[in-house]
Amino acid sequence: xxxxxxxxxxxxxxxxxxxxxxxxxxxxxxxxxxxxxxxxxxxxxxxxxxxxxxxxxxxxxxxxxxxxxxxxxxxxxxxxxxxxxxxxxxxxxxxxxxxxxxxxxxxxxxxxxxxxxxxxxxxxxxxxxxxxxxxxxxxxxxxxxxxxxxxxxxxxxxxxxxxxxxxxxxxxxxxxxxxxxxxxxxxxxxxxxxxxxxxxxxxxxxxxxxxxxxxxxxxxxxxxxxxxxxxxxxxxxxxxxxxxxxxxxxxxxxxxxxxxxxxxxxxxxxxxxxxxxxxxxxxxxxxxxxxxxxxxxxxxxxxxxxxxxxxxxxxxxxxxxxxxxxxxxxxxxxxxxxxxxxxxxxxxxxxxxxxxxxxxxxxxxxxxxxxxxxxxxxxxxxxxxxxxxxxxxxxxxxxxxxxxxxxxxxxxxxxxxxxxxxxxxxxxxxxxxxxxxxxxxxxxxxxxxxxxxxxxxxxxxxxxxxxxxxxxxxxxxxxxxxxxxxxxxxxxxxxxxxxxxxxxxxxxxxxxxxxxxxxxxxxxxxxxxxxxxxxxxxxxxxxxxxxxxxxxxxxxxxxxxxxxxxxxxxxxxxxxxxxxxxxxxxxxxxxxxxxxxxxxxxxxxxxxxxxxxxxxxxxxxxxxxxxxxxxxxxxxxxxxxxxxxxxxxxxxxxxxxxxxxxxxxxxxxxxxxxxxxxxxxxxxxxxxxxxxxxxxxxxxxxxxxxxxxxxxxxxxxxxxxxxxxxxxxxxxxxxxxxxxxxxxxxxxxxxxxxxxxxxxxxxxxxxxxxxxxxxxxxxxxxxxxxxxxxx
Amino acid sequence: xxxxxxxxxxxxxxxxxxxxxxxxxxxxxxxxxxxxxxxxxxxxxxxxxxxxxxxxxxxxxxxxxxxxxxxxxxxxxxxxxxxxxxxxxxxxxxxxxxxxxxxxxxxxxxxxxxxxxxxxxxxxxxxxxxxxxxxxxxxxxxxxxxxxxxxxx
Numbered sequence: 001x002x003x004x005x006x007x008x009x010x011x012x013x014x015x016x017x018x019x020x021x022x023x024x025x026x027x028x029x030x031x032x033x034x035x036x037x038x039x040x041x042x043x044x045x046x047x048x049x050x051x052x053x054x055x056x057x058x059x060x061x062x063x064x065x066x067x068x069x070x071x072x073x074x075x076x077x078x079x080x081x082x083x084x085x086x087x088x089x090x091x092x093x094x095x096x097x098x099x100x101x102x103x104x105x106x107x108x109x110x111x112x113x114x115x116x117x118x119x120x121x122x123x124x125x126x127x128x129x130x131x132x133x134x135x136x137x138x139x140x141x142x143x144x145x146x147x148x149x150x151x152x153x154x155x156x157x158x159x160x161x162x163x164x165x166x167x168x169x170x171x172x173x174x175x176x177x178x179x180x181x182x183x184x185x186x187x188x189x190x191x192x193x194x195x196x197x198x199x200x201x202x203x204x205x206x207x208x209x210x211x212x213x214x215x216x217x218x219x220x221x222x223x224x225x226x227x228x229x230x231x232x233x234x235x236x237x238x239x240x241x242x243x244x245x246x247x248x249x250x251x252x253x254x255x256x257x258x259x260x261x262x263x264x265x266x267x268x269x270x271x272x273x274x275x276x277x278x279x280x281x282x283x284x285x286x287x288x289x290x291x292x293x294x295x296x297x298x299x300x301x302x303x304x305x306x307x308x309x310x311x312x313x314x315x316x317x318x319x320x321x322x323x324x325x326x327x328x329x330x331x332x333x334x335x336x337x338x339x340x341x342x343x344x345x346x347x348x349x350x351x352x353x354x355x356x357x358x359x360x361x362x363x364x365x366x367x368x369x370x371x372x373x374x375x376x377x378x379x380x381x382x383x384x385x386x387x388x389x390x391x392x393x394x395x396x397x398x399x400x401x402x403x404x405x406x407x408x409x410x411x412x413x414x415x416x417x418x419x420x421x422x423x424x425x426x427x428x429x430x431x432x433x434x435x436x437x438x439x440x441x442x443x444x445x446x447x448x449x450x451x452x453x454x455x456x457x458x459x460x461x462x463x464x465x466x467x468x469x470x471x472x473x474x475x476x477x478x479x480x481x482x483x484x485x486x487x488x489x490x491x492x493x494x495x496x497x498x499x500x501x502x503x504x505x506x507x508x509x510x511x512x513x514x515x516x517x518x519x520x521x522x523x524x525x526x527x528x529x530x531x532x533x534x535x536x537x538x539x540x541x542x543x544x545x546x547x548x549x550x551x552x553x554x555x556x557x558x559x560x561x562x563x564x565x566x567x568x569x570x571x572x573x574x575x576x577x578x579x580x581x582x583x584x585x586x587x588x589x590x591x592x593x594x595x596x597x598x599x600x601x602x603x604x605x606x607x608x609x610x611x612x613x614x615x616x617x618x619x620x621x622x623x624x625x626x627x628x629x630x631x632x633x634x635x636x637x638x639x640x641x642x643x644x645x646x647x648x649x650x651x652x653x654x655x656x657x658x659x660x661x662x663x664x665x666x667x668x669x670x671x672x673x674x675x676x677x678x679x680x681x682x683x684x685x686x687x688x689x690x691x692x693x694x695x696x697x698x699x700x701x702x703x704x705x706x707x708x709x710x711x712x713x714x715x716x717x718x719x720x721x722x723x724x725x726x727x728x729x730x731x732x733x734x735x736x737x738x739x740x741x742x743x744x745x746x747x748x749x750x751x752x753x754x755x756x757x758x759x760x761x762x763x764x765x766x767x768x769x770x771x772x773x774x775x776x777x778x779x780x781x782x783x784x785x786x787x788x789x790x791x
Numbered sequence: 792x793x794x795x796x797x798x799x800x801x802x803x804x805x806x807x808x809x810x811x812x813x814x815x816x817x818x819x820x821x822x823x824x825x826x827x828x829x830x831x832x833x834x835x836x837x838x839x840x841x842x843x844x845x846x847x848x849x850x851x852x853x854x855x856x857x858x859x860x861x862x863x864x865x866x867x868x869x870x871x872x873x874x875x876x877x878x879x880x881x882x883x884x885x886x887x888x889x890x891x892x893x894x895x896x897x898x899x900x901x902x903x904x905x906x907x908x909x910x911x912x913x914x915x916x917x918x919x920x921x922x923x924x925x926x927x928x929x930x931x932x933x934x935x936x937x938x939x940x941x942x943x944x
Contacts, residue, residue, distance in 0.1 A: 019878045019883065022889050023861075023878055023886075023889060023893065024821070024861065024862070024870060025819070025822070025890055026862075027889075028820075029820075032814075034815075034818070201921055202825045202885065202887040202919065202922075251885075251887075252885065253887025253888075254885040254887060254922055256921070285827055286825070286826040286827060286828065501885050502884035502922045666927075670922070673924030674884065676924055677923070700830070701826050701828065701831060706831075706921070708925075709912040709915045709916045709925045709928075709929065712924050712925050714926055
């Protein structure tokens with residue numbers, strides 16, 4: 001052996017190790033699981049938004065051949081442990097805590113609320129059984145809007161609360177709010193709405209639960225973002241010791257925040273398996289997914305903005321009402337994140353923020369990719385509206401207000417330091433890339449031909465993970481754990497609590513470990529999805545790049561040191577003189593000394609070196625986020641709006657992003673493009689619609705419109721990697737940014753396109769019919785060509 | 792019916808969809824169900840040379856037909872030109888919609904080997920992917936078409 005050259009994987013678009021199975025049909029998703037004797041669950045669901053349950057008659061269903069059991073809400077109560085929602089309890093929620101049951105007992109609170117579960121030999125028969133269950137309801141007035149929910153006369157959904165307030169009104173002020181507004185040249189008031197839409201992973205929720213009565217062990221194969229959070233829910237609700245619950249997960253068909261922990265239906269399936277002594281599968285269909293799995297983003301904002309004549313945004317005062325739907329969920333915690341993030345990268349002098357969360361007869365509020373995203377929508381929309389008032393260009397007003405990088409870094413008015421934030425650089429780069437003056441000329445020419453082009457920009461920052469707290473003992477996202485082990489066959493195994501569902505961790509973490517430890521990429525195995533072998537963890541919140549990337553890097557370093565300590569005995573050399581490259585350990589300067597790490601591992605396992613030589617080649621690593629830092633960037637859209645049909649075509653879309661060092665550029669760009677596509681869908685297509693009676697009106701893909709190949713343009717991406725903050729780990733999260741910033745970007749472009757009509761936009765959902773309404777409303781029927789141009 | 796080149800027999804209930812027959816009776820779980828109402832395209836398979844939504848076709852309707860699923864595209868779990876090009880292009884993320892896109896694109900490229908990006912976008916507009924924003928999928932199909940034309944794998 002002459003030269004041992006190390007290939008560097010980190011930073012390269014290494015082909016994904018997930019893909020061979022995914023591209024050949026060999027992936028294993030929860031619905032692909034088939035266990036001996038397995039039964040199937042289907043749920044009887046409420047057709048009404050709000051009603052008392054008078055009676056449930058399951059006799060006919062029980063008599064149907066193939067039906068093994070029918071369980072009502074009352075039955076489930078005798079089989080499970082009552083208590084608050086386990087996820088809310090895990091998050092430490094101390095506010096109003098509704099009391100509810102796994103299946104509805106006394107009342108139903110949304111269309112689709114589960115009332116009974118039928119367990120049968122096939123899904124077909126289970127659904128037949130559901131048809132035979134007769135439920136008698138007594139209608140209650142539906143609480144369909146947050147405004148009605150906050151009206152004291154609205155009927156409370158939860159008896160133990162007495163009203164429909166999920167989070168009582170609170171107000172916080174930062175800086176001198178009254179003084180800032182009193183001294184401002186101008187004060188503007190806006191009301192801005194963000195509509196309800198939802199995650200819609202291509203695979204719905206689901207599980208296969210299997211109870212072994214002899215061992216007293218419940219095994220649940222789940223589609224979940226965290227096997228441990230799911231285990232906690234199963235153990236708590238079923239009254240089983242956590243060590244007797246094992247949760248496994250294989251491939252997961254997307255989630256975007258939806259699949260955190262075990263849902264009511266999954267817990268019911270697990271309880272049913274324990275009762276009947278056979279495995280029970282439940283996989284939700286698309287109707288269930290759209291109707292009851294969870295929805296997000298229904299928020300309204302009254303915004304006051306204090307502004308100077310020159311366009312300095314001095315202060316914001318925001319009143320938010322969030323509609324959290326029926327059953328408890330993440331919605332009550334969202335106002336805190338929005339409050340902290342609302343200033344974005346801008347140098348506000350003062351900010352007031354107040355919020356109230358309402359309970360309504362709609363699907364529960366769940367996390368959806370950037371759950372706090374509406375703060376960016378509101379802030380960026382306000383900047384555009386102010387720019388219009390003052391005749392400023394959208395890039396100009398942002399550059400005027402954005403905090404430049406300084407040492408020490410500027411602080412957000414809500415407290416956190418804007419360390420390493422490159423918003424200014426990304427704005428300047430976007431302006432260069434699109435050649436704004438050239439676009440304005442093209443726009444004017446198009447308008448002369450009756451074509452309406454528009455350009456929009458928006459800027460965001462994302463705490464992924466966020467800057468290190470100056471006085472805190474650990475990083476901003478708590479700790480991340482990993483177990484790393486050199487297996488006897490030379491494989492470096494990483495046991496992580498991350499539960500990838502499209503994020504490519506099997507590839508990206510292996511890249512980092514291969515580089516740091518010194519083995520070929522193929523010699524690293526990423527182990528996920530088994531509570532018996534992986535540490536606690538959760539995939540979500542754009543945390544894995546920094547937190548799991550970091551624990552992988554430091555863990556691989558620790559494991560390497562341990563392996564070298566042992567190899568030093570074996571090779572009769574000092575550990576300081578040993579290197580590992582390309583899967584071989586060798587003495588510096590003597591390539592002929594190389595032996596494979598598999599041989600080192602085999603010798604360690606042989607025990608011939610006895611106790612005390614560190615033969616257990618395994619480490620348990622933790623990581624606190626290091627110096628952390630922000631992700632962020634500026635996006636730009638160019639759209640054409642057809643003023644006759646209201647159809648918006650996104651002609652060009654650019655993203656200038658900074659997520660620090662890239663682990664795998666193709667994976668990063670896939671995350672950005674996917675997020676942008678969801679943002680485009682949110683503006684142009686998607687809406688979770690309810691009627692006045694609380695009936696759900698978008699329960700199919702004919703009604704809930706998803707973006708397709710013809711709606712999403714090519715997305716140009718440029719990376720800034722400006723500011724390393726940490727000695728080792730400068731990968732930052734990139735999962736949510738696209739979905740956070742695309743909606744304000746696209747809305748900004750549409751408003752610009754419609755400026756000849758004088759259109760101002762205070763909302764996020766702009767399907768063709770709404771575009772036509774806006775044109776008609778603002779133009780009063782007549783087109784004022786050439787009026788209101790941005791520049 | 793013949794499935795992936797082998798004769799398969801069964802006596803499914805008349806109401807059983809082709810998708811459920813393939814998945815449950817033949818254990819060909821590579822075909823995925825994304826909506827069960829014919830919109831998302833995840834369940835697309837090739838029946839007698841044409842891409843069909845196996846959630847909208849009854850198993851009994853496919854009696855006597857030649858059915859190809861994703862498992863049958865390349866021998867021994869290997870990859871054909873399109874799959875390889877999609878791997879090279881980082882086409883997918885979670886992988887749930889993947890079988891439908893692969894089958895739809897396979898059928899389309901068979902009939903339109905010289906398709907350009909716009910034609911490919913229109914041909915795949917009936918398949919929904921929630922993860923990728925589609926660009927990487929389109930790039931994979933374009934790369935496969937180019938390789939097919941130049942005789943590369």
